[in-house]
Amino acid sequence: RKEVEQDPGPFNVPEGATVAFNCTYSNSASQSFFWYRQDCRKEPKLLMSVYSSGNEDGRFTAQLNRASQYISLLIRDSKLSDSATYLCVVNLGLTGGGNKLTFGTGTQLKVEL
Amino acid sequence: NAGVTQTPKFQVLKTGQSMTLQCAQDMNHNSMYWYRQDPGMGLRLIYYSASEGTTDKGEVPNGYNVSRLNKREFSLRLESAAPSQTSVYFCASSNYLGQALNTEAFFGQGTRLTVV
Numbered sequence: 304r305k306e307v308e309q310d311p312g313p314f315n316v317p318e319g320a321t322v323a324f325n326c327t328y329s330n331s332a333s334q335s336f337f338w339y340r341q342d343c344r345k346e347p348k349l350l351m352s353v354y355s356s357g358n359e360d361g362r363f364t365a366q367l368n369r370a371s372q373y374i375s376l377l378i379r380d381s382k383l384s385d386s387a388t389y390l391c392v393v394n395l396g397l398t399g400g401g402n403k404l405t406f407g408t409g410t411q412l413k414v415e416l
Numbered sequence: 417n418a419g420v421t422q423t424p425k426f427q428v429l430k431t432g433q434s435m436t437l438q439c440a441q442d443m444n445h446n447s448m449y450w451y452r453q454d455p456g457m458g459l460r461l462i463y464y465s466a467s468e469g470t471t472d473k474g475e476v477p478n479g480y481n482v483s484r485l486n487k488r489e490f491s492l493r494l495e496s497a498a499p500s501q502t503s504v505y506f507c508a509s510s511n512y513l514g515q516a517l518n519t520e521a522f523f524g525q526g527t528r529l530t531v532v
Contacts, residue, residue, distance in 0.1 A: 306475075311456070335519055346506060346523035347459070390459065394510075394519050401466025402447045402510050402519050405475075408458030 304329050307393050309407035316414055320381050324410045326374040326391030334396040336367055338376045341388045341409065350376075350389070381414045388412070418442050422507045422524030429497040429531045437492040437527050439507030447510045448490035449474075449521070450482060452503040459506065465490055497531045504528050 309326045316322050328336075336353040351358065353365040353374050364377040374391055391407035420441045429435055441448065446467045451459040451474075461474030465484040479501060481493045490509075494501060510521040 309458075337520070339521075344504075344526075346525055347521075348523070349520045352520075392521070396519075397466050401470070402521075403461075403464055403466065403472075404447075404449060404508070404510060404519070404521050405461060406451070406459040408456070 305407075306330060306405045307391055307407040309391050309410050311408055311410060313411040313413055316381055316412070318381060318383060318414055318416055320414075321377065321379045322381055322412060323378075324376045324389055324391075324412075326376075326407055328372050328374070328391075328393045328405075330393070330395055331369075331372060332395060333372075333393045335394040336374050337392040337394070338363075338365055338374075339390040339392055339406070341390055343387075347390055347406075378412075381412075383414050383416070386412055386414045420507055420509055420522050420524040422505075422527055424527060425525065426528050427530070429494075429529065431498060431531060433497050434493065434495050435497065436494075437505055437507070437529075438489070439491065439524060440489045441509040441522070442488065443509060443511070443522065444487070445509035445511045445522075446487070447519075448484065449508045449510075450480075450490070450492045451506045451508065452476065452501075453506060453526075454503050462492065462505075497529075499531045502529060502531045 339347040341347040388409040463482040507524040
């Protein structure tokens with residue numbers, strides 16, 4: 304079983320739509336969670352961290368369910384500029400310090416006119 | 417604001433040749449990583465260095481070696497390149513802040529490697 308699993312998509316949605324991405328992780332000792340965005344042929348960049356209480360940043364809402372080992376990202380009012388690949392990332396904080404960051408394969412989003 | 421610098425950006429190798437990909441970060445991060453990205457496979461961890469002086473295998477370490485030269489630099493070596501190692505390679509770094517929160521990873525711009 305992969306450490307981090309995502310639906311690869313692609314998700315093709317019209318502008319203005321709401322779209323949700325899901326991610327599951329296998330290691331219950333994972334300590335922190337993130338969504339990254341990757342544009343074509345570019346390096347990934349942090350979109351937002353994910354907290355158990357849920358967090359929102361403008362049109363983006365992230366949720367974490369530790370009991371189910373499940374992470375979600377909701378994008379409201381999709382824009383053309385949201386077209387990208389969204390990567391779920393899990394951090395296994397290591398005993399003695401340091402991180403091990405594991406990425407999902409990514410979910411591709413295409414927002415269309 | 418250099419962040420994470422990778423060299424080279426592009427490289428073509430013949431099967432059996434060796435090369436070293438260089439990575440340096442100027443953010444005083446303690447953890448560094450090498451990933452490869454292939455179509456449909458996402459980012460796969462090759463090796464990581466949780467802190468200076470330590471290195472560990474990731475998901476796909478075969479055919480690679482790494483060196484954490486100092487806190488800033490983490491290199492990836494291909495001793496005998498194979499066509500299966502054709503990929504985009506990303507170096508990244510992050511910091512550990514006690515509770516592993518806010519451990520944003522910063523990436524280099526990637527190295528596009530082709531092995532023929």
